[in-house]
Amino acid sequence: MTTLTADTAPVVKPRKEKPRLGDRLLFFYTWAIIIWLCLPIGVMILFGFNNAPGTGRINYTWKGFTLRWYQHLFDDPALGDSIKASLIIAVVATIIATVLGTLIGLALGKYRFRGQGTVNLVQFAAISSPEIVMGTSLVALFVQLGTGFGYATIIIAHVMFSLSFVAVTVRSRVLTLDPALDEAARDLGAGPFSTFRLVTLPMIMPGVIAGALLAFALSIDDFIITNFTAGKISTFPLWIWATQKNGVPPTVNVMGTIIFAVGLVFAGISALTARRRDV
């Protein structure tokens, strides 16, 4: 209660005071929201260990601990196939989107040119457009062209929606560079390509890697646009969507848990490398 009386005293240096009651409440509030955010993750992990009977379609109540679903993860080959499809699409789309997005990011960060506003506008639209509109628009295109749907159409879509994110990430990195470095390299006799390879690229690399990780994450988790452009291909999110109507087996939780763990490892690695670069 002493903290309350501090409120009436004139505020001099807020830094030196004991934590206020309000701050302490906000601290608990923040943790309450974090727990709320993590609740479904806990449920997912826990019920991957649930000893649900039979094929596990009725996985609603806790029936005891088992590692059965980890051992029989790929008993349904469709799950493995969907993971394979997701990985192939994410890798290819990430490579293309990273290259194209990095080039755009460089142009936007390094140069002032006519049409810059248009490029910004199109990117802004591509980032903020509702996914369902982009998905239906691509259906309109592919139906008109008569191409059918498959890996190619999914990858085209994924590159389309992730390349702007790469470009924006790279651009903000390029903006932090000193243009004098480029000039110094030229003055020392480096051509434009060796300047890029030896000076610019290493310096923007953290931005490029961050952009690539973002593109990969967006691609592997995309549901709505993929749902429209996939045809008969089933990625992991599409496969979950299809099975969800008849009850989700614990193997889905197991796969989700594995992806969660892998994601955490990647995040840890990228955080560590970023820290080392900054030092």
Next chain:
Amino acid sequence: MRGLKGRLAPYILILPGGLWLAIFFVVPTILLLSFSLMQGNEVDGYQLTWHWQNYTDSINQYHDQFVRSLYYGGAATVIGIVLSYPMAYWIAFKGGRHKNTYLFLVLLPFFVSFVLRTIAWQFLLGDNGIVVSTLKDLHLMSSDGHLLQTSLAVILGLTYNYLPFMVLPIYVALERVDHRVVEASYDLYASRIATFRKVIFPLSLPGVFAGVLMNFVPAASDYVNATILGGPSNTMIGNIIQTQFLQFRDYPTGAAMSAMLMAILLIGIFAYARALGTEDVLEAAAR
């Protein structure tokens, strides 16, 4: 020579990615609009007959879903602001050296697939789930009450799924608030509340706007939450568009609805972008 090269360089860099966006984003959007005015079917092909009836028909038939989408999306966004703001404020001003840890925890749900997260809520809110049974034990809910298949569940799911996109931009805006400005306000004998109301809150508004954008647009056009957490009476416009495109393959009607959804949302987005300057919003959105 170098001048010309220098002037061409940005265009050469932009060309491949720009073409990709032009062919697979700009052109399809125009095609969607033209599709929405066509008549025909998959076998006979489609003709552009300026069939405006696609629009009037879909409004007449599905205005409930349009209204519901805006209502659910709006509710999720408003709840999102109320839930996120205190948290973003605390992390930005009191997070100290653990700021990044808190942000990481906020982003943790994104390491789980979107569909899977929503299914986890279906599980938690189910009639045998812990939420309903706890509420019933506390007599906060009648014994025959449900949570799943109600609009409340859909709004909760939408709020949950997009909350990190609200916390982050608000946090970024608050983080950028210059502490000297806040101290100047105290030095001028402003109370804590007055300082918040007149200094901190106005400076954080761009973050709130960006968060609104990043919540309302995906929430209003979503159909995953409505399908998994809602029932037949909670369908949103996304559900209808999805059914038209992927089940009935009635592309013109679906395109008309998609175009209307786009029009409603884009008018809102550009009004925002205009008011704040495109780059600011882009930057906030990218963080």
